[in-house]
Amino acid sequence: MVRESDGDNARLLAAMTRFRHALERATLPLDLPGANEARHLRMRLVDQLDDYILPRLTSIDAxxxxxxxxxxxxxxxxxxxxxxxxxxxxxxxxxxxxxxxxxxxxxxxxxxxxxxxxxxxxxxxxxxxxxxxxxxxxxxxxxxxxxxxxxxxxxxxxxxxxxxxxxxxxxxxxxxxxxxxxxxxxxxxxxxxxxxxxxxxxxxxxxxxxxxxxxxxxxxxxxxxxxxxxxxxxxxxxxxxxxxxxxxxxxxxxxxxxxxxxxxxxxxxxNATARAAVVRQTLQGALESLDGRAMALAAASSQQAAAAGALLDTARNAYDDALEGVQVGMRDGSLLRGEVLARWQEFVGTGEFFRQVETTVSRLRDRVTAWFKGEPPPAERLGEALQSGAELLISNHAELAASAASRAWRSLPGGEQLLAVDPALTRSSAGVDARIERLVRDWQGDILDMVREEGADRRAMARFTAYSVNGLGVVLMLLAFTSGGLVLLEVGIAGGTAVVGQKLLEAVFGDQAVRELAQKARERLLQRVAEVYAAERGRFYEVVERLQVSGESSETLARAAADVKAAR
CATH class of the missing domain: 3.40.50.300 (P-loop containing nucleotide triphosphate hydrolases)
Structure with a gap:
């Protein structure tokens, strides 16, 4: 019932005001099934609150x-x-x-x-x-x-x-x-x-x-x-x-x-009594009609939040899969082919060096020392080949993620609507290639710093390391793109390449240090890739978050409606 006392009316008015604010936040921007009807219901309810219920509660004697x-x-x-x-x-x-x-x-x-x-x-x-x-x-x-x-x-x-x-x-x-x-x-x-x-x-x-x-x-x-x-x-x-x-x-x-x-x-x-009866009948009816309409709107708002959540989950999963794809590409030796393999063989001296590696570690070290005492090996060209391969791997998976996320959005409620607003989401952002190039260069800088730090801790190898920071750095980069184990010897040329790289680094730093360096190198790269992918994924997040849809809006609306019911 509409209460007669000023105190009761004040409590009801306060509850109605909170309900009105909850309605304001419970937007229904996604074009879901039934959304048009829910928007119309919300508009009519807001109008009735603004044009009748709130003014009437404010001025019961009007x-x-x-x-x-x-x-x-x-x-x-x-x-x-x-x-x-x-x-x-x-x-x-x-x-x-x-x-x-x-x-x-x-x-x-x-x-x-x-x-x-x-x-x-x-x-x-x-x-x-x-x-x-x-x-x-x-x-x-x-x-x-x-x-x-x-x-x-x-x-x-x-x-x-x-x-x-x-x-x-x-x-x-x-x-x-x-x-x-x-x-x-x-x-x-x-x-x-x-x-x-x-x-x-x-x-x-x-x-x-x-x-x-x-x-x-x-x-x-x-x-x-x-x-x-x-x-x-x-x-x-x-x-x-x-x-x-x-x-x-x-x-x-x-x-x-x-x-x-x-x-x-x-x-x-x-007749004041007759007027009050008319007002009481209509106001009470309007208040009682809020229950069903508020619950319908809360359900519609909850559907909006669920749809928005599904869109966010899809984008997150697409870029999580992309990061995992880069991780797999770093382990499976797929980069140790083509240009990278050619530059590696050029770096180590082709077949003759492979035969020496298979003999003894000491002979490997002698061979490597000889390189640096004579004409410097083409480490720069190998580093460039590794950089191009890494950039391509990361860029391809970024593009696949954008494509997968947008394709999935087209099949989800509200997704087609958001892609129409921002069609650029179907592909990677315009500046992503430049960011990936910078990412790989920064990672290469990390590698060189790691080699210097590790060499500085090994006094016996000081002279060797001084000659081979760049060379050892590119070898460590190469090793980061394999699983880093001798078992790869059985997988052909790429596996042999990984073994050579591992043997070379072990000759300088020792096997335990090499494993730690390779693991750290992978982690550093994945961390940088994750940051770039997060920015790419953020484009999808931003489109959804601009809608300001959340499950909290639905819960707030339901609580506000319950407060109105308790106050009347």
Whole structure:
């Protein structure tokens, strides 16, 4: 129930305000199945909170707002003018007939409607019926013909040919304490108005029906049928006011035809208890209708969060797979072919050196020492070949990751939508090749630093290391792209190459140190690759995170709705 005390209303208002903030955060940006319906539901709920529930809770004693709504050509404006006794709302000939809302109130109630307390999205204008206004404004008319405590609002057509008019009509009806629905004998069973009447029934909105242009001979039958339809929709308490088909007098309905509804409205305006009952009925109905709608929105928000999470997981998995692919490429010896193999053989002296390695480690060391005492070996060319191979390995897997992630997104809810916004996600970023080139060069610098540090700790090898930092560095790079074990001797030339590299380094540093150096070299490279891939993956993350979708929004909305239920 809506509470009577100021303290209870204050608690309810605070809970409603938190609920409104939760709605603001519960965006539904992804085009998921049912998302359009959920967005419309959210928009209608926000409108009702802003235009009715929050203003009414803030000002529980404000005048009752009766919104006069109905289908195109039903005679809404003519009815309002006839109730006032003069033209305040221009009835149109062309459709849509009512183009902008007109709010008629008692002069003493002007303060309630002049500010943004209700309908905050509509500008206020004053002036006569000929005043130029648009659908984004409401024209205020002050007159003694309306009793204090009651205001009439002539709304646009609920079935207008203009979508903006239909939306505004729905918004105004959601802002009403009382809905005066105007229909005709010819159109009272149309589907569109009954959709809104059912919504009014679900929300507990107070409703009155004006049945216009009724042939005298059919009045009883049509009224009985309409009453049955209202009862079926849970609106059996809605009063029905009949207006017989009759010619207008100076553009107004004959006074006798509107006497009953005019007296009913006057009695409502003059009776504070009756007005409070209308407000209580509609407000309580609106509050109770929040439960189901809030839960539906919380579920939709949760679906959005799940879809966003799936998109993030897909991108993460794609780049995790890419990093694993680089790791495999470093172990399987695939780089020790082609250009790298040719440069390696050039570096070590082709077949003659292989035969010497197979003899003894000491002869290997003698051979290596001889290189550095004579003409320097082409270490630079081998390093360049290794660099190109490493760059290609890393770049290829980055491109595969972008392709795999975008391909998977196309099959996931919301993914196609985000790729349309940022089609560059289907490939690696423009600057990734330059970053990878820099990455490998920096890693090569790491390798040389490691060789220097290791050589500095081995005094007996100081002279040798001084001659061979670059050479030993490229050999360590080469060894980093194999599994580093002698078992590779059985896999052919590439395996033999790895064995040679390992033997050479062991001759200088010892087997344990070589294993540690090779492992450290791999870890350093993978760490740098992971950083580049994280930046590439971040492009996907950024697109999703810009949506500001999270499971927390759904949970916050559900908690806020529960707080409202507990407070009312």
């Amino acid at each position: 005048p009752v707002l009766a919104v006069v709504g109905g289908s195109t050509g039903a005679g809404k404006s003519t009815l309002v003018n006839s109730l006032i006794g003069r033209e305040v709302s221009s009835p149109g000939v062309l459709r849509p007939t009512t183009r902008s809302p007109v709010l008629v109130h008692h002069p003493d109630d002007a303060d309630w409607f002049a500010d943004q307390r209700i309908l905050p999205g509509l500008a206020r204008v004053t002036g006569g019926p000929a005043t130029a206004v648009n659908a984004a404004s409401v024209r205020l008319v002050a007159t003694d013909a309306v009793g204090r405590g009651l205001a009439l609002l002539d709304a646009p057509d609920i079935d207008s040919v203009l979508a903006a008019n239909r939306e505004l009509a729905a918004q105004l009806l959601a802002a009403a304490d009382l809905w005066i629905f105007v229909t005709t004998a010819a159109r009272y069973a149309d589907a569109v108005p009954w959709d809104l009447l059912r919504e009014a029934a679900e929300r507990g909105t107070a409703v009155a029906i004006v049945l216009d242009r009724v042939p005298a001979e059919a009045m009883d039958d049509i009224s009985a049928h309409l009453a049955d339809m209202l009862r079926e929709q849970g609106l059996s308490q809605a009063p029905i006011f009949q207006i017989a088909e009759s010619p207008l007098e100076d553009g107004l309905l004959p006074r006798g035809q509107t006497a009953r509804i005019r007296d009913w409205l006057a009695a409502l305006a003059g």
